[in-house]
Amino acid sequence: MSIYCFANNQIQIIEKAGVPVTDLLVQRGYGIFDFLRVAGDKPLFIDDHLDRFFHSAEKMRLTIPQTREDIKNIVKELIHKNQMSYSGIRMIIAGGDAPDGYTIEHPHLIVIQAPLAEPTLHLPTTGIKLATYSYQRQIPDVKTTDYLMAVWLQPWMKEQGADDILYHHNGAVRECPRSNFFLLTQHNVLVTAHEHMLKGVTRKNILQICAQYQIPFETREVSIAEIQNAKEAFITSSTKRIIPVHQIDNYLVKPNYKDSLAVKIYDLLTNLE
């Protein structure tokens, strides 16, 4: 069965959709995107994702030709046509054709839907290992299509026996390439970076849950040294909600599953959907 997407200003079969070789996205890597999870026919937290998508576009001087309602309707139509039981939607704004190879003249929207594994009902009991790497994403508050370093580091990451990468810069923890990082301090305060990284929608939902349920939390600069005293650590993303982290470089973090704060927050997140 064919999968439909939105590209070149129309709904079409994904195999036929291409980005022109003269596009700024192809020639200069100039684009932004956002990604959201779809449960059946329900796009989750779509307003939060659209907020960030429009913020990214504005900061990158990319005028989105569609309104929020237009995009919601395109998403709805794709969901209807593709009939996937569980999926992800990727919305991209490409820089568009630029005769001089530099000037943004015709930004355009691409929307792609692809099947996605459903997150488990409760937090996974197995944790992942992160390898830390010194790197600062450029224009970090924008979800650009720049994953050059993340893709390039994949073989290095596997050499470390790690499952994901944790970026840090000048001694401060930033984020993973596709997720935010949280740790629980010895004083039972949940902390996460507050700047120079992308603010995830799941991160935002978790902070709201903390506020609502009186879970002590701080958004602030998180020192890389604090990892050595973490009682818990996890990463968060729209795709996976929460993934427990059980090792960062050589440091082991293994909370008791039953008492884990992540377990509690995961269940509250699930209810939010």
Added chain:
Amino acid sequence: MSIYCFANNQIQIIEKAGVPVTDLLVQRGYGIFDFLRVAGDKPLFIDDHLDRFFHSAEKMRLTIPQTREDIKNIVKELIHKNQMSYSGIRMIIAGGDAPDGYTIEHPHLIVIQAPLAEPTLHLPTTGIKLATYSYQRQIPDVKTTDYLMAVWLQPWMKEQGADDILYHHNGAVRECPRSNFFLLTQHNVLVTAHEHMLKGVTRKNILQICAQYQIPFETREVSIAEIQNAKEAFITSSTKRIIPVHQIDNYLVKPNYKDSLAVKIYDLLTNLE
């Protein structure tokens, strides 16, 4: 008249050539390229450009499906079919389709030809203004398709009344987004950065000319402070050979045209072609 390019493993009309929306180049900005000038039917310094292209590909773990000879034949065929009097050739390696959105599995070649203005016979007498900006390109010895910062800074650059941007980092001059930077010191030594930037083919040719004609030169860390004492400054690229720089931020550099070292080197560069 239609312009032909090479994409999707065939020579085809450029309007029909597209990069799949699922390609790593589109979704993750993962690609490399090189660009060379073509005088009539003669691709200039193609071996130097292919050397760098294959170096970029290797460093980025992108296996080029074609051999050097294959690529030369594609370039030759495009030049023959497109019949442009003066042009530029862009060769791109796109990351290719990655079902997991991350793993490089099917890198592929794109070759595009476009008309280009012929450089003037002698060095232009008018110089440009550069605005300095603190920025370090990621994976700087590779010609990646990442020009996110360069494109994003265009409006800022125009606000400064500048024609191009000069990147520097921790007090050291790096490069312009699409060219290398040279300055002539008070002691008549031509200096240019030696690391953390892309080594241009024109830069290489100029250094060879300096060695051959006993023009004193150094490739080393160039301090941003040295700009204040520059007797001459210019930028170099395959497209333009040399462009004189007459202002950097508020500092004016105006050599006597007749005695200018850039004039002499420009003529020697022209002869090399």
